[in-house]
Amino acid sequence: MINLEEIKNKLLKEKEEVLLMLETLKKEEERVLKEDVYETSDLANKYEAREDLHLQIEALEKRLEVLERALTKINEGTYGKCEKCGGAIEEGRISLDPAAIYCRKCAEKF
Numbered sequence: 001m002i003n004l005e006e007i008k009n010k011l012l013k014e015k016e017e018v019l020l021m022l023e024t025l026k027k028e029e030e031r032v033l034k035e036d037v038y039e040t041s042d043l044a045n046k047y048e049a050r051e052d053l054h055l056q057i058e059a060l061e062k063r064l065e066v067l068e069r070a071l072t073k074i075n076e077g078t079y080g081k082c083e084k085c086g087g088a089i090e091e092g093r094i095s096l097d098p099a100a101i102y103c104r105k106c107a108e109k110f
Contacts, residue, residue, distance in 0.1 A: 001091075
């Protein structure tokens with residue numbers, strides 16, 4: 001049986017961690033942008049570092065959206081239902097990723 005309070009706590013904890021990582025990466029991105037560049041190779045390194053940071057930030061922002069969606073579903077009473085077929089998401093899947101939005105069958109299709 002799914003313990004919603006336990007899942008909600010896991011989601012909230014991960015959300016805090018993601019927000020902290022986002023804050024750190026955004027500060028690092030600002031620092032990289034402010035660095036002085038004296039040579040062309042430094043400019044290339046600067047843009048490569050900025051791109052890497054941007055991709056990490058983007059991935060964390062997407063994860064944050066998924067976490068918030070799962071928390072909303074808990075509050076609305078729709079948590080644990082597949083967003084594609086409406087069936088139940090397997091407990092094993094939820095225990096691996098409490099923010100899962102698809103059942104195993106639908107996830108395999110994507």
